[in-house]
Amino acid sequence: MAKSNKPIVWGPFAAGGTVTAFVTPALIVLTLLVALGATPELLQYDALLAFMRHGLVEVVAAGVVFVSLWSAAHRLRITCYDLGVRADTLVATVVYAVALAGTAAAIVYLSRL
Amino acid sequence: MAEEMNGKPYVRPITSEWIFRHPRYLRYMTREFSCLFIGGYTLLLIAGLKSLSEGRAAYDAFLEALKSPASIVFQVVALAFAAYHSVTWFALTPKALPLQLGEEFVSDGAISGAHYVVWAVLSLGIWVLAGAF
């Protein structure tokens, strides 16, 4: 019996689960504040642009985006199976592709700041 | 002593109905569905990043779009699911990463508790950094 290569997909999933558990709710609160008209200072155009141009911030942001998307994609893949969708390879290809594409886009945008 | 056996063991069919068989499976599904909102929200952030890279006008339009009722509803629901994800994640961490000090294991409650503390500190940090207060 060959060992599975699941760790490649599971490692980022576990990391993403942890990262999103810690930061996603706080981020949502920030954008909600915007929605309610109380835009926090850092989310003003100039401030955010300056902040995001910081090299370290760019790396962290790309990382957070990647693991968040990846872990969501991985969960979605399993949920599809749980719900009776048996085309696992197809589902996996699609969801991971979306996660990777999203990450790539984020990197492109970050580089254009 | 038997002549031939006529019957075979009976194999019950598997159906998707299992999700409703017990509240625990519904809870599990709720947890798993959080991925749609966390993933969706991350895509929203990427859209924000895109607008940021396209200049002030685009970005301000993005901020404006956040204020639409649909966006508010989505964010509120996403917040609920994200928080549910955090709670379940912290409840499960002590199982995956038990900590033995001397003879005794650190109690699950203590490990989860520590996670909650980190969560609170991180969230506060993010909000302070963003100047939300």
Add this chain to the structure above:
Amino acid sequence: MGERQVELEVLRYNPETDREPHFQRYSVACREEWVVLDALNHVKETLDPTLSYRWSCHMAVCGSCGMMVNGEPKLACKTFLRNYHGVIRVEPLRHFPIERDLVTVIDDFVAKLTRVKPYLIPKEPKSVEAGEYRQTPAQLKRYKQFTLCINCMLCYAACPEYGLIPDYLGPAALSLAHRYNQDSRDGGRGERQEELASKEGVWECSFVGACSEVCPEHVDPAAAIQQVKIRSTLDWYQEHLMPWLKK
């Protein structure tokens, strides 16, 4: 000492006479303090000698009396009538083929248990004359909880992934393998890893956690499985990204 009339609805199936299972109702006078197994024994003794089910110890240690009670996997000898009202529905454990009535076919579990090598593969072989291995209470505690599995298979009946993916090794077999991995005397993790980290191993678990919720012995198989996942992931990265660390 109270008596109570209890309505039992038991899933019956006899492969020689039935095409598929059906429920049968029994109304039995039970004592207040009885467990479901006592009620079944009473049915068998007084109403219907043809009812078949497994049991032996009546003390929740032999693991033979697992069945679904009102949809929940339970040990019949530790499920008290006083906690139920109305009709009590008794069915064979889910996810296993029904051999007859409440008796299931458990070959699959036994085969999987054998596959994961649930025995000590000594780190350093020692002769009996040389005495016992030293193991501190802390080292004992590290794996003790995973030794408590009575192979009752309630966890298999609760785990939806086992239902969906019959090849999945499942909670009890995996935690018993983990039990030996965690033992200070053991050096067989590498060998067991072939099975544990295979496709049918820990990776089919999506951490539903139902196994741990129903486990009557508090083995917490879900915990064992996640621990194996983390170890296997570290192994994999070590093997593929840092091959120079390999011995």
Add this chain to the structure above:
Amino acid sequence: MESVQSDVAIVGAGGAGLRAAIALAQSDPKLRIALISKVYPMRSHTCAAEGGAAGVIKPDDSLEHHFNDTVGGGDWLCDQDAVDYLVQEAPKELIQLEHWGCPWSREPDGSVAVRPFGGMKKQRTWFAADKSGFHILHTLFQTSLQFASIERFDEYYVTELLVHEGRCAGVVAIEMRSGQMRRFDARALIIAGGGAGRMFPFTTNGAIKTGDGMALAYRAGVALKDMEFVQYHPTGLPSTGTLLTEACRGEGGVLLNKNGRRFLQDYGMGPETPLGKPVFKTMELGPRDRVSQAFWQEQKKGNMMPTQWGDAMLLDMRHLGEKTINERLPLVRDMSISYMGVDPVTDPVPVRPVVHYMMGGIDTDTRAATRLPGLFAAGECACVSINGANRLGSNSLTELLVFGRRAALSALEYVKAGAAPVNEGARAALATAAQGRLRELMQRSGSGETVAGLRKEMMQTMEQNAGIYRTSEGLTEACAKLSELRRRYARIELHDKTNVYNTDLLQALELGSMLDCAEAVTQSALARQESRGAHQRLDFTARDDVKFLRHSLALYAQNEPPRIDYRDVVITRSQPGVRDYSGGGGK
């Protein structure tokens, strides 16, 4: 009929059977071993043992102490050569289990921990919390999985031995999932079928302990030895008979009557020891027969607590504290709460004596061999005579290991010596005859005799007349009743005539085994006109070494009651003396 070929077949996959199988597999990998059991191995009743297994390991102990405790505890009815072998091999076997992964409880320095047990002069009981038997059984079962040469036949019910020209050639068994019969050809056979406590209504024994192993050998002409010695364990839960291990007292629990008095001091086991400081072989650490008898006497005096399940005494463990109870006796706490609604941390638990163990069984010698060539036996179903008239707690698990292995080695020797196999024709004829008997039972109808009905009458008879104290009248009545039941059993009628997992059939066969064993118990008890160990006669209250320092042997006589014969006890160096459990024992 399909047949299965093996070199050695083993009936029973409990502690004794598994130990034998592993020993065989290890000594010769080419050997074909058939391990046959009516339940999956891990369901065997060895899993229920709680307290632990005795073996000398600590420096203040010695083999001589273990020998003396065992022989005295057995009221000198032990064969002393067998006891010598037991105490010598015990530590090796327990270490071997340790090497196989058994999670024995430990001292802080990492060595194995031992605890005191009733009737033992030193701490020598190895334990794994209060699930010792469970861990032993699972360690053995899991270890056995690595040997490809052990072929398991789980859920096969053995109905008869195949005996031809005075030799054992195998067995026939029902495959429970199909109802088909199989013939198992073997050059040597080991019976490890466990005890027979289910003859009694109130017992710590699981449903499977129906004496099948004993009955198999008995009907094949091997004597059942010392069957009158039935052990009552003093501390069972009155509601279910579930055992609370002797370790409760080993750890310091005490027994009270309804007035709160530690009454054992009034029965020659005093003086009272300080609370929480148990003294070896004194008070609550007296042997089981004595403690159970004291209960009976107190009950007669009206000093016991009435409960809805009958009179009980109180087992008080409150002074041990929650931490010790959780660490050392978690199962005891769990079961007291579950089945009695009493938490031992806060309240004393009502308990009463309950049928627990058969000292008697298949007559074997120190090699675990029976008088039938090719047939060996070990475990609770056998009687090598290390338990004598009363087994000391924690000697039985040790016995399974030591004599399970011994039976394997002897069987191997026998196979290697190369007796010519019984010819195919004879085996087939025997198997066909056995199948015919079973078919007749399946098809029989019209009598109205049921398994449940006869079983109930048997249990009542045994409880009333073959309990802690016995009389000539009671036993005579029981013997007559059992002959009657055996006659009626011959006409018993099944309700279930189908093949797959037919528990009606299995219970009928089990009842047959129990009736045979029960008759051996009562006939041997009637003939033994003395009081010794667990056999107490109100009409012969003294021990009689002149007439009865002998083993009783019950010999099967078809439709007649068994013939009772005697054999001298093997005495090497310990002459019968007084069993002294009055303080000072630990000094």
